[in-house]
Amino acid sequence: MAATAPRPANSNAAARALPVAATPMMAQYWSLKDKAGECLLFYRMGDFFELFFDDAKAAASTLDIALTSRGEHDGQPVAMCGVPVHAAESYLARLIRAGHRVAIAEQIETPAEAKARGGSKALVARDIVRFVTAGTLTEESLLEGRSANRLAALAQVGDEVAIAAADISTGRFEVVAVPAAAVDAELARLAPSELLLSESAEELPISSARQIVRRPSSDFSSTSAQKRLETFFGVQTLDGFGQFGRGEIAAMGALVAYLDHVGTGGPTFLQPPLRHLASGRMAIDAATRESLELVRTMIGAGAGAREGSLLGTIDRTVTAAGARLLADDLASPLTDKGAILDRLDLVDGLARDALWRGELRAALRALPDAARALGRLVAGRGGPRDLAQLRDALGGARLLREHLARRADLPPLLAHLLPGLDGHGALVDELARALIETPPVDAAQGGYVAEGYDHALDALRETARDGRKAIASLEAQYRDRTGIASLKIRHNGVLGYHVEVPAKHADALMAPESGFTHRQTLAGVVRFNSSDLHEAASRVTQAGVHAIAAEAAHLEALTDAAIGRRAEIAASCDVLARIDVAAALADHAMSHNWCRPDLADEPCLEVTGGRHPVVEAALAKSGERFVPNDVSLSEADRLWLVTGPNMGGKSTFLRQNALIVVLAQAGGFVPAATAKLGLVDRLFSRVGASDNLARGRSTFMVEMVETAAILAQATPQSFVILDEVGRGTSTYDGLALAWSVVEAVHEVNKCRCLFATHYHELTRLAETLDALSLHHVRAREWQGDLVLLHELAEGPADRSYGLAVARLAGVPAGVVKRAEAVLAKLEAGREKTGGLAAGLDDLPLFAATLAAAPEAAKDALREALGAIDPDALAPREALDALYTLKHLLADEA
Numbered sequence: 001m002a003a004t005a006p007r008p009a010n011s012n013a014a015a016r017a018l019p020v021a022a023t024p025m026m027a028q029y030w031s032l033k034d035k036a037g038e039c040l041l042f043y044r045m046g047d048f049f050e051l052f053f054d055d056a057k058a059a060a061s062t063l064d065i066a067l068t069s070r071g072e073h074d075g076q077p078v079a080m081c082g083v084p085v086h087a088a089e090s091y092l093a094r095l096i097r098a099g100h101r102v103a104i105a106e107q108i109e110t111p112a113e114a115k116a117r118g119g120s121k122a123l124v125a126r127d128i129v130r131f132v133t134a135g136t137l138t139e140e141s142l143l144e145g146r147s148a149n150r151l152a153a154l155a156q157v158g159d160e161v162a163i164a165a166a167d168i169s170t171g172r173f174e175v176v177a178v179p180a181a182a183v184d185a186e187l188a189r190l191a192p193s194e195l196l197l198s199e200s201a202e203e204l205p206i207s208s209a210r211q212i213v214r215r216p217s218s219d220f221s222s223t224s225a226q227k228r229l230e231t232f233f234g235v236q237t238l239d240g241f242g243q244f245g246r247g248e249i250a251a252m253g254a255l256v257a258y259l260d261h262v263g264t265g266g267p268t269f270l271q272p273p274l275r276h277l278a279s280g281r282m283a284i285d286a287a288t289r290e291s292l293e294l295v296r297t298m299i300g301a302g303a304g305a306r307e308g309s310l311l312g313t314i315d316r317t318v319t320a321a322g323a324r325l326l327a328d329d330l331a332s333p334l335t336d337k338g339a340i341l342d343r344l345d346l347v348d349g350l351a352r353d354a355l356w357r358g359e360l361r362a363a364l365r366a367l368p369d370a371a372r373a374l375g376r377l378v379a380g381r382g383g384p385r386d387l388a389q390l391r392d393a394l395g396g397a398r399l400l401r402e403h404l405a406r407r408a409d410l411p412p413l414l415a416h417l418l419p420g421l422d423g424h425g426a427l428v429d430e431l432a433r434a435l436i437e438t439p440p441v442d443a444a445q446g447g448y449v450a451e452g453y454d455h456a457l458d459a460l461r462e463t464a465r466d467g468r469k470a471i472a473s474l475e476a477q478y479r480d481r482t483g484i485a486s487l488k489i490r491h492n493g494v495l496g497y498h499v500e501v502p503a504k505h506a507d508a509l510m511a512p513e514s515g516f517t518h519r520q521t522l523a524g525v526v527r528f529n530s531s532d533l534h535e536a537a538s539r540v541t542q543a544g545v546h547a548i549a550a551e552a553a554h555l556e557a558l559t560d561a562a563i564g565r566r567a568e569i570a571a572s573c574d575v576l577a578r579i580d581v582a583a584a585l586a587d588h589a590m591s592h593n594w595c596r597p598d599l600a601d602e603p604c605l606e607v608t609g610g611r612h613p614v615v616e617a618a619l620a621k622s623g624e625r626f627v628p629n630d631v632s633l634s635e636a637d638r639l640w641l642v643t644g645p646n647m648g649g650k651s652t653f654l655r656q657n658a659l660i661v662v663l664a665q666a667g668g669f670v671p672a673a674t675a676k677l678g679l680v681d682r683l684f685s686r687v688g689a690s691d692n693l694a695r696g697r698s699t700f701m702v703e704m705v706e707t708a709a710i711l712a713q714a715t716p717q718s719f720v721i722l723d724e725v726g727r728g729t730s731t732y733d734g735l736a737l738a739w740s741v742v743e744a745v746h747e748v749n750k751c752r753c754l755f756a757t758h759y760h761e762l763t764r765l766a767e768t769l770d771a772l773s774l775h776h777v778r779a780r781e782w783q784g785d786l787v788l789l790h791e792l793a794e795g796p797a798d799r800s801y802g803l804a805v806a807r808l809a810g811v812p813a814g815v816v817k818r819a820e821a822v823l824a825k826l827e828a829g830r831e832k833t834g835g836l837a838a839g840l841d842d843l844p845l846f847a848a849t850l851a852a853a854p855e856a857a858k859d860a861l862r863e864a865l866g867a868i869d870p871d872a873l874a875p876r877e878a879l880d881a882l883y884t885l886k887h888l889l890a891d892e893a
């Protein structure tokens with residue numbers, strides 16, 4: 001049953017007016033809805049935001065709140081639902097998470113103002129004050145602290161495709177130009193919550209944006225974009241930020257235009273755009289990111305979660321900004337040896353000194369998320385609490401710098417970063433003097449400026465305090481005078497301060513000579529005013545109003561001072577995050593026995609005692625031990641063909657080595673006893689069958705598209721893991737393809753590669769390919785049970801154990817028994833066709849090389865095939881193979 005949004009007890013839904021046809025309110029509603037476009041319109045009516053028509057239906061179903069209908073429009077009841085204003089944030093959060101965008105229409109004048117303007121029937125003016133969209137959130141309550149939240153815009157000008165991406169909550173702004181084929185990979189790295197595309201842009205095969213928003217093509221024109229960006233950043237020319245291509249300018253301009261649109265003109269904080277240099281980074285395509293689950297999981301019920309990903313498993317950062325940076329680092333490993341060594345040295349230094357690391361982490365843990373506080377302040381949505389966060393974070397940064405400066409053996413990267421923590425002394429001191437320890441989030445009620453900061457403000461507060469004391473003593477006096485012990489002086493928003501007595505005592509105060517003036521009679525009580533009270537109350541109110549105004553002026557000045565230093569503050573936040581990441585990686589490395597990787601100049605990957613961090617952590621939970629494995633790839637032995645039973649640990653072995661490469665090049669330690677690697681320029685992973693039916697591709701099609709990309713792009717510096725290529729199609733087509741893919745990787749790409757397969761037949765490739773070697777994951781049958789050892793050994797697997805695994809998996813005994821009989825028949829069939837080529841084992845080899853076979857051999861084969869009774873080979877796969885060969889022969893003919 002649908003839950004109803006909690007409504008205050010005094011709310012009367014039926015009494016709330018409705019925008020029915022032809023009323024001025026209806027006209028107002030429609031004109032606002034027009035402005036809101038596809039966004040749900042939150043239409044403010046008193047204490048509620050109301051939604052109507054389709055908006056109401058969509059919101060009610062997402063929020064699981066009651067959908068009602070009132071009045072009529074075009075003969076139909078008007079659907080409506082509402083959320084109370086005081087709880088709007090949590091409803092907004094749920095709508096945004098569900099993929100909606102929301103336009104907030106507020107009352108922009110009071111009913112009294114409306115009346116003064118247009119008489120008693122005048123409608124309160126409303127306007128859209130803000131759009132809340134997934135990519136433009138700044139509210140702490142709507143954001144996940146430990147993840148970046150990006151808005152991206154994609155523009156194509158000529159051959160150039162550019163992506164601009166901004167995290168509005170911190171102001172980080174980057175732009176990158178990539179070939180069209182790499183767009184998806186780049187978007188997978190950025191994982192924007194909202195992606196802006198021109199309404200005239202063609203459909204792109206994009207899998208990595210949560211929400212796509214089409215914007216007018218004029219937003220993407222590079223000429224107007226240039227002007228827009230110059231105005232936005234308040235500069236004469238963008239040249240000071242670097243040289244940007246037309247596509248980059250168009251993308252950045254479209255992003256800024258959208259910010260203008262959703263912020264309805266309000267300021268937004270963006271740092272000057274940084275060009276992301278794809279050249280210094282490891283290329284990782286979208287499919288590889290998905291299959292390696294670097295920062296999010298991709299499969300199962302928890303898809304999209306941090307938990308269960310590499311990031312979720314190793315993240316020990318103690319600040320939200322650190323967590324966001326670690327996600328970026330893992331998503332974008334480096335290829336510059338010097339830069340990686342710098343990071344490694346820092347992690348190493350912190351790893352060696354546990355005490356120092358502990359101190360640093362404790363100091364960092366206490367620091368608030370200044371980057372996001374700054375984002376809110378600049379966006380005009382900040383408050384006193386945000387300033388206090390800056391004070392505490394920057395004050396902490398100063399102490400940290402002093403502490404670090406005292407160390408003699410500072411790792412070079414840290415020594416280089418240290419000055420970035422400096423320079424906020426004056427601002428921190430000012431904020432420390434100005435604000436109380438824990439100011440309120442909202443400035444409206446005042447009370448956040450510290451005593452002693454402003455003497456005039458102190459005096460106003462003193463006056464208000466005296467007034468309140470005077471009011472308290474009036475209460476005692478009135479009780480004495482009237483003899484009514486239950487007389488009280490109260491305060492509310494309508495009457496202000498007033499005297500309240502129970503109805504039974506009211507007569508005494510009604511008399512004209514009593515000195516009290518009647519104000520209001522309620523069921524049980526009667527309320528009065530008096531001139532003394534009025535006077536004392538006005539003193540309190542006036543002083544209060546002036547004090548709040550004085551505090552607001554200070555808030556504005558302090559906010560301006562902070563904004564004036566926003567670039568420096570943002571830079572300090574980056575330094576803090578970098579230290580946090582290094583300390584977190586060091587901490588995790590130490591507690592899990594990870595090692596510092598060595599970087600070699602030649603393409604190699606030599607790992608002893610390598611482990612898969614995520615599988616290891618999962619096994620540890622149930623008290624199981626992960627079996628470490630070695631790998632040793634070099635130019636002479638660069639392609640390992642790994643066979644072995646299902647569930648034997650092949651995929652795990654492949655992936656753990658890819659993760660070791662990612663971690664090492666992100667500048668961290670790796671889950672191994674020792675590791676040495678030559679830098680990897682591109683990482684590819686084609687693991688398992690990942691359906692993408694949403695994109696209209698079958699499992700096999702996806703597999704082939706991904707394999708094609710690897711064959712086209714992998715270089716001798718690349719590292720490729722390929723798992724069960726060919727599995728998605730009929731056995732022998734698949735085998736033939738796997739065969740030729742291994743050959744191509746070996747002969748053409750010449751990259752380091754781990755290739756796992758169930759096609760035992762592929763092991764024959766070792767006879768012809770020099771740099772290929774055979775390995776298998778060990779298993780043993782023990783008293784009828786299969787024991788998986790998860791241990792890698794040299795040479796091919798002796799057999800496939802498929803039926804034993806089926807038994808382990810709980811396939812009914814009868815079915816396994818039948819499979820054994822079928823297998824026996826198949827093996828018998830193989831013997832029977834012994835004269836055909838070299839038996840079924842050799843058919844795939846034959847198929848793969850058929851084109852090159854001499855005509856005489858083909859004739860012999862044709863003859864042999866004609867002589868076979870296909871029914872003797874009952875199992876489907878054997879028939880499959882024969883028919884495939886027949887077709888191949890027919891094609892050849």
Ligand SMILES: Nc1ncnc2c1ncn2[C@@H]1O[C@H](COP(=O)(O)OP(=O)(O)OP(=O)(O)O)[C@@H](O)[C@H]1O
Nearest residue numbers: 625626627628645646647648649650651652653790
């Ligand atoms: N080195 C290891 N130590 C301990 N357990 C492991 C190890 N490797 C894998 N496992 C366990 O075995 C399970 C199966 O591993 P994995 O998926 O890698 O096997 P596989 O050989 O690729 O299987 P399939 O061929 O069916 O895809 C893992 O989920 C994990 O629980």
